[in-house]
Amino acid sequence: MYMLTIILLTLRTTNVFAGILGDGRKQSVAVSGHLLCNEKPAANIRLKLYDKEILLDYKLDEGKTDSSGAFYLRGSKKEITNIDPKLNIYHKCNYSGPCVKKLSIIIPDEYITESSTPQLVFNIGTINLAGMISGEEIDCIN
Template sequence: MVIRTFQMHSLPVLLLIVEIVSAGILSEVGRIQSVAVSGRLQCNGKPASDVRVKLYDKEIVLLFHNLTVIYGFCFSLVLDYKMDEGKTDSSGNFYLRGGKREVTNIDPKVNIYHKCNYDGPCVKKLDIVIPDEYITNSKTPQQVFNIGTINLAGTFTGESVDCVN
């Protein structure tokens, strides 16, 4: 019974500590990677100025609970590591770049937070994944992923409402 109590209550905490420590160690062992993204945002065909944009590396942390075969389960927690942020200029243009040290490839994405055709208390959030071929293995990105011109008045798959950003 003592072992079972340890498994149920202490194991998740222990695994979280191991995950944090190993992430810290691996962050010093990995390679430096960087990425850059640019684009132009519009709202109803006009420049969308002062729109918040953020460049993230999507991190997935696996958390385990009760590692017995019969009762065990695992769930993942998605944490985004912010690499850069900014706002669009008066013409709706933006440029972000950032990087980090990681053992595996970074999973870069750009989040766009806007109020185009939306009167709610929060903001609409659009996530755009940056393809792996735009990741550079150095501090300085060698190429820029241009998302082109996006009219935020449209409806996008995966668009959500964000009250925290």
């Protein structure tokens, strides 16, 4: 109960400041990369770009990799504080369980643009999803 009270007060305080300062500033981010599974292009891999929040993350964009395993996502949001973007990759490469593997990648602050159109693109490079990747987890609710 105490934690819920703290969270509600924090949200209320944020809303008060939002009313005083306006709706915040428009911020945007873009991310690209190339995914492989067993050294072959990982096509149709689901990706979601989020702004991390206290309770529920805010989805900025979503998509899938193309036939070559490449992707590009971008999104924007008005917020008083800096957005905290992350990319979630959902896949079943070398996994036969009932759910999916989820890999989250934090996007550095220097790739956030203060406009509705990203000026920089965070390129994650090429990732082979076949191996054990640090921080990867099983996700049944995505």
